Amino acid sequence: MLALKDVVAERKLEGKQDEAGVMHSSSTLKGVSRYALGAQTLNTLHANQVENLESTFKDISPDLARLVIEYGFSDIFSRSALDSKHREMATIAALTAMGTATPQLKFHIKAALHIGVSQIEIREIMILMSVYCGFPAAINGTLALKGVINESDVK
Incomplete structure (x- = not known):
């Protein structure tokens, strides 16, 4: 958040106006x-x-x-x-980078596939992770994806 704050401040000095941060509600359902x-x-x-x-x-x-x-x-x-697809993609990237949360990574890969994120998009996330968290994390993430794809309940 501090890095974002610095970038927004730099952009403001360049004459660019970004939307101010707002509180987003986690629920639009009253009484839930x-x-x-x-x-x-x-x-x-x-x-x-x-x-x-x-x-x-x-x-x-x-x-x-x-x-x-x-x-x-x-x-x-x-x-x-964020919409659910982008949220799942970010979650998959973070769990891959962590490298210590394989069950959670598999859950979120399944969830992403369920809501319309493609296998190709998830493969690209893993390739991107090779740059930011190394090949071992990307390989482990790809193996998690492979395991999910090979499970019978995934379409």
Whole structure:
């Protein structure tokens, strides 16, 4: 954010006017709980994922599942400034760069394919990641993509 602030300041000195930052709402649905909005958002990416999260963590940390749903998918993923395709593409790039989140990367690759991001676009993300986070991360990301493509539930 500080880098963005510096770039905007430089552009202003050049006479370019950028739209000022505004608060984006995570919900345009009045009266909908954060949990309900997050669950709705998450289930549009992958059916039954809310139930999967809840069952995975119910015995050890049910609060973690709730936080992922409320914060990750209500407060963040449902924001209006990026469409779901661009948000998934950015998420795939970040998870690839991390190199430590293969299950989450596979989930988001599946979600991206489900909402219309193409295999070609995801392959290009992996190639781009070779520049910014190295070939090992790009190779691991590509192998995650390959694994998802080879699964039977992915069209």
